[in-house]
Amino acid sequence: MNDKPKADAYVTGASEIVTGLSEDPARLVRTNKASLAIKDDRILSIGPTCQVEAEVDVSAATVIDVAGKMVAPGxxxxxxxxxxxxxxxxxxxxxxxxxxxxxxxxxxxxxxxxxxxxxxxxxxxxxxxxxxxxxxxxxxxxxxxxxxxxxxxxxxxxxxxxxxxxxxxxxxxxxxxxxxxxxxxxxxxxxxxxxxxxxxxxxxxxxxxxxxxxxxxxxxxxxxxxxxxxxxxxxxxxxxxxxxxxxxxxxxxxxxxxxxxxxxxxxxxxxxxxxxxxxxxxxxxxxxxxxxxxxxxxxxxxxxxxxxxxxxxxxxxxxxxxxxxxxxxxxxxxxxxxxxxxxxxxxxxxxxxxxxxxxxxxxxxxxxIGCDTEIGTLESGKKADIQIWDIPEFEHLIYRMDFNPVVLVIKNGRIVFDNDRS
CATH class of the missing domain: 3.20.20.140 (Metal-dependent hydrolases)
Known part of the structure; x- marks a missing residue:
């Protein structure tokens, strides 16, 4: 019997997920080849793909394949x-x-x-x-x-x-x-x-x-x-x-x-x-x-x-x-x-x-703005407010000066901007 929680959406294929942690606002966490599962407007699980798939049933989830791009909090x-x-x-x-x-x-x-x-x-x-x-x-x-x-x-x-x-x-x-x-x-x-x-x-x-x-x-x-x-x-x-x-x-x-x-x-x-x-x-x-x-x-x-x-x-x-x-x-x-x-x-x-x-x-x-228990990091239980960057590495965020790396934005678990469809 599969009693794992079922995800609505599954963000996978990321080259890296970059985020902070609620308990340490000075610590940056970078996870390679990671995935993220979403239920309603919340993050169910985040981390290495094998870990997420062990924790969450993603079989019926809408797959958002980010194809080697980077994932970050909005x-x-x-x-x-x-x-x-x-x-x-x-x-x-x-x-x-x-x-x-x-x-x-x-x-x-x-x-x-x-x-x-x-x-x-x-x-x-x-x-x-x-x-x-x-x-x-x-x-x-x-x-x-x-x-x-x-x-x-x-x-x-x-x-x-x-x-x-x-x-x-x-x-x-x-x-x-x-x-x-x-x-x-x-x-x-x-x-x-x-x-x-x-x-x-x-x-x-x-x-x-x-x-x-x-x-x-x-x-x-x-x-x-x-x-x-x-x-x-x-x-x-x-x-x-x-x-x-x-x-x-x-x-x-x-x-x-x-x-x-x-x-x-x-x-x-x-x-x-x-x-x-x-x-x-x-x-x-x-x-x-x-x-x-x-x-x-x-x-x-x-x-x-x-x-x-x-x-x-x-x-x-x-x-x-x-x-x-x-x-x-x-x-x-x-x-x-x-x-x-x-x-x-x-x-x-x-x-x-x-x-x-x-x-x-x-x-x-x-x-x-007093919202750090809900937003600002990508962690289980927090709102699924996410942006996807088309850059090869984190440092390109400031290295390339006149460009916008954002190709996808997810707000409260729903895609609100998709550069491929805009």
């Missing part, structure tokens, strides 16, 4: 501004040769205020359609889970509009969408942020009205804020993030991008689930974040896009014991949809090894 993009109105392409091109003040003198809005204006002016259906288009390309690049922030509304109607788009995206396509409320990405452009009464009034609105509405509606899992010079102070950030925590929203923080004003220390004190950017984070703050279990999310594509004067340095964070994650920071000023490109930049420009960068783009990123 990428987890843990920091995006996926939903936005229009583009800032002209601003970006002008910045190659002109300063921000020169561009503003030409009558152009730039930066976050430009994105706020364009997003407010864009109807919800158009925001949804453009985000769907970006998501389809992210999927083709091997991403299977995407965190999506609001933050270009900076008033309740438009923040709500963005959060509704996140919900519609989650319902309309196969990738998992993790929604984050970022009503404190900036101050409303119609107020004077340097006048304390106006500044305080908006913060009170966030704490007393917007955060409770977000929590009650269930439209977000996280509350985020931009803590940096010219934006929110560390004390203001504490008030806002604590209000989110009090309403069941876990804390995230953009901080130390252009100055160190205490945001990283705050992330350790709360603690936040992640602190993102970290260009100006001190060694003492790194140690505190490591001790508190705060994931450091670094954004190499942003540093590249803005020619950052102080690019992030991951090595001291790794040495301090921090878990690191990578994100695209997809936004109108840094239109990046490929996590493989981010891995390449992390290695070439920021001194990470390929193994460290890959783990940061999978299990590290899953930890940054």
């Amino acid at each position: 990428f987890v993009d843990c920091h995006t501004h996926l939903v936005f109105g229009k583009s800032r392409s002209r601003e970006f091109a002008l910045k190659m040769t002109r300063t921000s003040s020169e561009i503003e003198a030409m009558g152009l809005d730039i930066g976050i205020p430009a994105s706020i204006r364009m997003t407010r002016q864009t109807a919800e259906d158009e925001l949804f359609a453009s985000a769907m288009d970006r998501l389809s390309r992210m999927q083709r690049h091997g991403t299977t889970t995407v965190e999506s922030k609001s933050g270009y509304g900076i008033n309740w109607p438009d923040e709500l509009k963005m959060l509704r788009v996140n919900q519609r995206l989650a319902d309309a396509q196969p990738l998992d969408i993790v929604s984050t409320f970022l009503g404190a990405h900036d101050f409303p452009p119609e107020i004077d942020r340097n006048r304390q009464p106006e500044r305080t009034r908006y913060i009170d609105t966030l704490i007393q009205e917007m955060i409770p509405e977000v929590a009650e509606s269930g439209l977000a899992e996280f509350c985020d804020i931009y803590c940096d010079d010219g934006y929110y102070t560390a004390e203001e950030s504490r008030r806002i993030l604590q209000a989110g925590i009090n309403h069941g929203l876990r804390a995230k923080i953009h901080t130390d991008a252009y100055s160190g004003i205490g945001g990283s220390a705050l992330s350790a004190d709360l603690p936040a689930i992640s602190a993102d950017h970290l260009n100006h984070t001190s060694p003492a703050e790194m140690k505190a974040m490591a001790k508190a279990g705060v994931v450091g999310v670094i954004l190499p594509a942003l540093d590249f896009a803005v020619a950052h004067p102080r690019p992030v340095t991951p090595r001291p964070m790794i040495d301090a014991g921090m878990t690191l994650a990578l994100g695209t920071n997809l936004n109108p000023g840094n239109w990046t949809e490929s996590m493989r490109f981010v891995i390449l930049l992390a290695c070439r420009n920021h001194g990470m090894s390929l193994e460290e960068a890959f783990l940061a783009a999978t299990i590290g990123a899953a930890k940054a």
Whole structure:
């Protein structure tokens, strides 16, 4: 009698399976001539082919023969501004040769205020359609889970509009969408942020009205804020993030991008689930974040896009014991949809090894959104979120610069992208 569990799908013929392990986010596991069995949306068994076939009945399974290609977990993009109105392409091109003040003198809005204006002016259906288009390309690049922030509304109607788009995206396509409320990405452009009464009034609105509405509606899992010079102070950030925590929203923080004003220390004190950017984070703050279990999310594509004067340095964070994650920071000023490109930049420009960068783009990123028990590695019991690469060896992931190695993507146990049929 065959009492082995029966698989629905059987991924076999791989030259190698590359993955991390849940219990050790710094360990890369590479298994040659391996296979993987799937039941419903979960991995039943993974490992050498003889082991999988001994553990699982694959006789009636749909065979997915990957013919000598490489198998890896789907990428987890843990920091995006996926939903936005229009583009800032002209601003970006002008910045190659002109300063921000020169561009503003030409009558152009730039930066976050430009994105706020364009997003407010864009109807919800158009925001949804453009985000769907970006998501389809992210999927083709091997991403299977995407965190999506609001933050270009900076008033309740438009923040709500963005959060509704996140919900519609989650319902309309196969990738998992993790929604984050970022009503404190900036101050409303119609107020004077340097006048304390106006500044305080908006913060009170966030704490007393917007955060409770977000929590009650269930439209977000996280509350985020931009803590940096010219934006929110560390004390203001504490008030806002604590209000989110009090309403069941876990804390995230953009901080130390252009100055160190205490945001990283705050992330350790709360603690936040992640602190993102970290260009100006001190060694003492790194140690505190490591001790508190705060994931450091670094954004190499942003540093590249803005020619950052102080690019992030991951090595001291790794040495301090921090878990690191990578994100695209997809936004109108840094239109990046490929996590493989981010891995390449992390290695070439920021001194990470390929193994460290890959783990940061999978299990590290899953930890940054609290999903590491479900995704981020290929292990029995986890979701079958898988990408297949047509490359001869792992190192080609960064060796070949301008290409996409992904030929097949499986999400929740189902094929959602097949390059041979696209």
